[in-house]
């Protein structure tokens with residue numbers, strides 16, 4: 001069942017009912033000011049940090065769901081409704097929500113009155129602008145009452161939802177004309193305030209929540225709206241809000257446009273107040289209001305936003321036989337990659353914005369998805385990330401976005417972390433050809449005095465793995481590898497201990513983790529990522545260093561065949577007792593997805609590749625994607641940790657973790673199995689879940705982290721119950737990796753050190769496809785022909801009319817346009 005449709009020409013998803021199976025959201029803002037907005041206008045805004053600078057309040061895990069947002073209320077002679085249906089939930093005569101690139105339009109109609117509300121955050125602007133167009137389509141005159149509504153958060157979102165003894169007595173506002181200012185703590189310790197304004201006169205206002213809503217009412221039946229009045233209340237403590245009130249009369253066919261702005265302002269300490277030392281100095285705020293206070297200025301801001309996205313989405317454009325692929329690649333997957341760049345894992349409808357900082361591994365992997373769109377910002381991000389690294393190549397697992405410092409509370413010793421940086425820096429160089437990043441002086445542990453070249457960072461990253469091997473010569477598993485829930489040194493039996501950071505006393509002397517537990521995943525990642533490091537060294541003419549590194553890679557490949565090959569797939573690990581994990585010898589969790597893809601792409605063994613791909617298809621594949629492990633764990637294995645705490649079929653315990661599905665898609669494509677690769681891709685790509693949105697639940701335009709696996713429900717004896725149900729949409733490494741899987745492995749357009757490589761691995765039924773790609777200053781017009789209907793194999797390549805061997809289009813400086821024609825066969 002569908003709840004809307006794609007409008008590809010406008011790059012929008014059009015939702016046609018407010019009752020989606022879960023709130024379907026969008027993000028506004030790309031720089032400092034961000035908003036989350038659902039299809040019923042729920043959500044909130046923050047400035048830079050969703051925890052420390054939360055502007056409006058939101059109630060996570062609320063009953064009913066999605067409470068708190070920017071709401072407009074209409075009382076049309078006793079009929080009370082919202083343009084977005086919720087929270088009043090009066091049945092509308094028509095409803096539509098269009099989520100676009102950085103904007104959302106919600107339109108509701110009731111009794112001949114139409115309300116169209118467009119929300120966006122302009123470029124270089126610290127505010128959300130909302131245009132409300134009210135049109136009387138009833139055929140006769142209409143007088144009705146209209147309210148806006150926003151609820152202020154007292155800045156620190158964590159404190160705001162816990163420290164009520166203080167917070168109920170600190171709230172402060174100021175009102176001037178049609179603008180309501182939120183200034184809690186502004187007089188004392190904060191140099192920032194927020195405002196909510198409208199470009200018209202008002203007939204009243206409310207700033208005290210209890211006066212507007214009523215203590216025993218909810219967002220769905222505010223007492224002022226019900227009574228058709230306003231309280232002109234001035235908040236003094238309790239919960240400050242901002243609500244404008246206006247009485248509106250429209251002739252038949254007449255429209256009225258109002259532009260609201262929810263803004264955030266920072267002031268220099270000496271300019272905070274007017275002469276009385278008390279009243280907010282509004283100079284800056286007024287200038288902000290001036291920028292978007294007419295429909296014309298609003299339209300100009302929207303046009304600028306559109307141009308911004310045209311540019312970002314103009315870099316890669318494909319035209320394949322599958323509409324769903326085109327809309328994922330050209331629009332939504334790239335859009336989601338930019339959102340993960342902006343938000344990391346901080347704020348979504350599943351991430352509360354008060355949790356984690358920027359993950360070291362997450363941020364490095366995110367780069368793979370957006371480096372072609374914003375290479376300069378990717379470079380900046382790479383330097384930020386590398387600056388938190390420790391001199392021995394170890395890494396803080398997270399860093400804080402505001403301070404950009406490593407997070408000591410979480411610490412390090414996640415065995416995979418250093419390798420992702422080699423991959424992301426390589427991806428940056430391959431995209432840009434900017435080798436100078438390797439010479440950039442980058443601090444260790446944020447200490448400038450310890451700064452060394454980026455190349456040094458890559459070197460210590462590589463050797464951090466080599467220097468931390470276990471008894472079989474495989475990398476030590478440490479606290480966790482990519483799978484945060486395989487915690488082989490934790491042995492936790494006490495509630496509240498963090499599986500990732502708790503140090504079991506039995507490993508204290510050993511440095512916090514077992515020196516026996518080994519990760520086959522990290523071994524496979526090492527043999528996959530390592531050749532990039534070797535490639536860099538060779539390019540720099542450091543042949544000896546390159547050969548030395550290559551030797552380590554070859555050694556690891558041998559260890560993998562000798563000690564980690566299980567006969568039909570690669571094992572997952574050795575636990576702290578030296579026992580195999582992810583082996584046919586195990587009772588549960590016999591096969592895991594994670595090491596397989598990288599092992600295949602490391603060309604370890606041809607026969608192993610074949611067998612592994614077959615085992616994956618047989619043991620892990622389902623119609624909704626590949627499960628992480630099989631069989632699911634049905635009990636708690638203290639020696640494995642968090643993975644076995646999840647009921648079977650969810651999250652890391654045999655859920656369909658879409659992030660590592662991508663690694664298999666890449667691997668199948670790499671191995672020439674284009675049909676198999678595409679099958680896995682289309683099982684999870686959001687556009688393909690649209691028809692079954694009732695089951696899938698989350699947005700059909702973006703990836704979620706997890707889809708319930710075939711074992712979902714097994715814990716309650718209802719195996720298959722939530723099989724196919726998505727969770728945790730938007731902020732996931734899946735965005736970047738599936739972008740890589742479809743664009744670089746299936747469609748095969750892959751930046752390489754020496755130029756653009758084009759080596760597709762597609763369904764045999766395809767006749768071919770075309771693509772354009774901006775790459776190092778030139779536009780590549782790519783045509784792929786597949787007359788023999790093969791999956792993979794470049795039979796011939798013609799570049800600007802001349803035959804070229806292989807499949808790498810050589811980079812020629814200064815060229816502005818390159819025509820590439822490839823025939824598969």
Ligand code: BGC
Pocket residue numbers: 484485500642651652
């Ligand atoms: C989740 C993982 C996540 C980790 C972060 C776990 O509870 O299952 O997906 O990476 O928390 O610390």
Ligand code: NOJ
Pocket residue numbers: 345359361362481482483484485652
């Ligand atoms: C989500 C985390 O953000 C990511 O770092 C981790 O690799 C996966 N979960 C798997 O545990």
